[in-house]
Amino acid sequence: MVEPPSPMPWPTPLRGRGSSTRMAHRYASEAREPFDDGWPREADAPTPPRTEVRWERPRSALTFNDSPDIGFDRSLNPYRGCEHGCAYCYARPTHAYLDLSPGLDFETIIIARQGLDEVLRAELARPGYTPAPVAIGSVTDAYQPIERELRLTRAVLQVLHDTRHPWVLVTKGSGVERDLDLIAPMAQDGLCAVYVTLTTLDAALARRLEPRAAAPWRRLRTIEVLARAGVPVGVSVAPQIPFLTDDMERVLAAAAEAGASAAFYTVLRLPNEVRPLFAEWLRQHVPERAARVLARVRDLHGGRDYDARFGTRMSGRGVWAELWRQRFSQACRRLGLQPSHPPLRTDGFRPPLAAINPRPTRTARPSQEPRQGTLFD
Incomplete structure (x- = not known):
């Protein structure tokens, strides 16, 4: 009797990628899944897909929210996908x-928002605009x-x-160090904070x-560089994942030693397609x-x-949520980490002198804009 093959395993992890599949999203009319037809799997692992950049002309720069559990009412995102x-x-x-797809597409097809700086300038110039800290990179x-290369954030x-407009930013990228020539002067005037x-x-x-x-040690160095430049810098130990990220206290201690003065955390949340994607990763x-x-x-x-x-x-x-809360609170108290930085100033805001067309035309920027469809490893 011929023995059937073993059950088809989960998709092979792709090097340098968090997802292994282009899982259908919740609005898709069709969904495709791997199917075991009895043939042996190929020995060679699939080649990881490269990153594709697609350009978008944004109609607005600022997104407003009224969520009671978020510490900002407006945000700005230079990109879609990460x-x-x-x-x-x-x-x-x-x-x-x-x-x-929220799977591979989210991390391999990046939407770059061309001319976002011009759109933002036009919005800040509108009569009656009231400044408040803008969160850069909320999604x-x-x-x-x-x-x-694209330098949209810069x-x-x-x-x-x-315009002396206040902002706060959360990042895992060491590239923030590149823009210290803009960030440090604003920090001295109480206009920005970085986590x-x-x-x-x-x-x-x-x-x-x-x-x-960036690697953990590299992010610690970024905290140190920002702190030495006088930038209010904090650490986000988010998300906390049960039975996986169990070194909260050591992370907070290392960040405090590097120069962090504030900290916050969240627990893992799995909305919509994130649940099956994270289950696959596990x-x-x-x-x-x-x-x-x-x-x-x-x-x-x-x-x-x-x-x-x-x-x-x-x-x-x-019980578990309360345990995390107590661990975090006690560690922060011991290390002198605050729940947030002092409020950012808004009294120095200087609106742009003239509004620019909020729907910018496609203008060549050799130092900023690659050709359509440029790929990045």
Whole structure:
């Protein structure tokens, strides 16, 4: 009797990518899944896809929100999608609005928002505009790898610098050091703050969990560089993942030693397509812990994969949520880390002298704009 092949395993992890599949999004009319037809799998691992940049002409720069559990009412994102490829990223489902997969597409098809600085300048020049801190990179990292060439984030910072507009930024990218010539003077005037996300000090885990983000030791050096330049810098130990990122206290201590003065955290949340994508990642990289991690996540969210209610969605509830809260609070108290930086100033805001057409024409910028469809490794 011929023995049937063993059950088809989960897709092979792709080097340098957080996802292995282009999972269909929730609006898709068709969905395709791997199927075991009895043929042996090929020995060679698939070639990791390269990053493609697509240009978008934005109609607006600032996005406003009234969420009661978020410390800002406006945000700005130079990109859609993020090449860092963090397996847990809560923003992955946003690619569904573009008819793209929250899986591989989110980290390999990056939408670059051309002329965003001009659109922002026009919005800040509108009569009656009232300044308040703008969060840069709320659903994408403003200093992901392609920023090195495209420099869209720097162009935005230049506008905020020229108008003395306050801002706050959270990043895993060391590229923020490049723009210290703009950031440091604003920091001296109380106009900006930077938070560096440091999920774990375990380099092997970070490489798999956040494959194209800066290494943990490199992020610590970024904290040190920013602090020495006089920039208010904090650390984000988010998200906390049960049975996986278990070194919160060591992360906070290392960040404080490097110069961080503030800290915050959130717990893992798995909205929409993030849940099956993260479950796939767990079964590929830590199969022995996959069931325990997902069960604990459900405990944190009232028995569900995700609870979207304000006030608990980012902190969780129950015994484990309280344990994290106590660990974080005690560590911060011991290390002198504050829950936030002092309020940023808004009294020095200088509106642009003249508004620019908020729908910019396509203007060649040799130093900033690659050809359509340029690929990045």
